[in-house]
Amino acid sequence: MKDLAKKRRRPALEAPLSEFEQQERARLSAKVALYDAIAVWRLEKVVERQHYYSTQLQRLVASLVVPGSRVLELGCGLGDLLAAVQPTVGLGLDLSPKMIEIAQQRHPELTFRVADIERDPLPEGPFDFVILSDVIGHLGDIERGLDRVRGMISPNARVIVTYYSFLWEPALKVAEQLGLKTRWPEQNWVSLQDIVNFLHLSDFEVVRKGTDILLPVKVPGLSELANRVITKFPGVKETALIDYVVARPVATPTVAPLPSVSVICPCRNEKGNIRAAIERTPVMGPMTELIFVDGNSSDGTREEIQAAIQEYKGPLLLSLIDQGDGKGKGDAVRKGFAAAKADVLMILDSDLTVPPEDLPKFYRALVTQKGDFINGVRLVYPMEGEAMRFLNLLGNKFFSLALSWLLEQPIKDSLCGTKVLYRRDYDRIQAHRAFFGDFDPFGDFDLLFGAARLNLKIVDLPVRYRARTYGDTKISRFSHGWLLLKMTAFGFRKLRMGL
Secondary structure, eight states, rough: TSSSOOOOOOOOTTTTTHHHHOOOOOOOHHHHHHHHHHHIIIIIITTTTTHHHHHHHHHHHHHHOOTTEEEESSSSSHHHHHHHTTOSSEEESSOOOOHHOOOOHOOSEEEEEEEOTTSSOHHHHHHHEEEESSSSSSSSSSHHHHHHHHGGEEEEEEEEEEOOOGGGHHHHHHHHHHSOOOOOOOOOOOOOOHHHHHHHHHTTEEEEEEEEEOOOOOOOTTTTHHHHHHGGSSSTTGOOEEEEEHHHHHHHOOOOOOEEEEEEEEESOOGGHHHHHHHOOOOOOOOOEEEEEEEEOSSHHHHHHHHHHHHHSSSSEEEEEOOOOOHHHHHHHHHHHHHSSSEEEEETTTOOOGGGGHHEEEEEHHHHHOOOOEEEESSSSSOTTTSSSOOOOOOHHHHHHHHHHHHOOSSSSSSOOOOEEEEEHHHHHHHHHHOSSOOOOOSSSHHHHHHHHTOOOOEEEEEOOOOOOOOOOOOHHHHHHHHHHHHHHHHHHIISSOO
């Protein structure tokens, strides 16, 4: 699938990095420095205190690894887990040079290297097992990390992922405050279902999943019974600390010919984001068009779009349409879809809080048949600053639970603006829109309800939600929240009650 997104490449000595790329590099440098400091602290303060928990985690992972295997651990930390599985060939990679230095000293019989698994060249392998223990909580792009694993494994390899259950979040925060646990920076909010979904997006099939470790501290006479017996019982296992998944690689579907793409960008008073949207939107498939739908802007957005179109010399096909008398994002999206010429329809919010650089992920998920409707999710990765205010976050989580129950498919974020589907499926949604009526000014529920009505497979695709750099949010937390609640009740009446 290397040809799915043909991004423009910068020659080695060309223009300086964009502001977005500079921010990404600065974020990575800060992360490395923090992990180096944590490495020393872990060695001095935590290793002995966490000895019981560490041995239980090692017991679990070792039970999943066949003895005498070639094992790669990503995010290996101090190397103790890799040593515990006793590989014939063992390689550990970590972002932190200090972690690697300490790991090599502690386990000289193994090999450790400094590497950013999302960006740096990786070893060829092949490996029989790849272990990611608690690593996905720290990755900036989990899907990219898993995609890169595939190039290092044998056809019969297994990938083992462990992560803690968020039911334990309050207790773990207390342990950090007491110095009983490593105080990591804010981690990704990843459930067991999210892990399964990420593996699905990266062409892995889950063959085994479960939970383990009910008591992470040693209580004589009780801990072993709880962790080896009681935690296996239904109703109890759901409360365990660790979720784990074992997955195998599956073939990536062949796509030919690749479909063309129309990116619809509704905008109202977003003048400062227009040129960035054009510059950062990648070409996908044989043709990509970017359609701006201006909602009667008063800050010069329309004029900025016209000027940018006249000056543009790149590979995108650019166009502008006016929303006219219509109101709301939903109306703007429908008008943009009506004007689109391509096979695949995408929505890109003009505030660019979902980076245009993430659009190829949606394209790949759709054309490789991961789902019929690819739904963006902002509630996995930590958000920048005020990218989503606290009440907005609570509202989104509430509506995601309500929509998952209502649509009978897992929907973690109902209101992320980025949604992708084939034109042919949108045409079917449009043809059956009378079933629901014109009830949704946002457009999110209209599309989700329509997809569910047609039994389309909806797949969540997590994205990193960025802080807005220009303009103000168009969301009113209370009035719009009440409207969304009414739309949820409306959907229940139509979809579940058939009224």
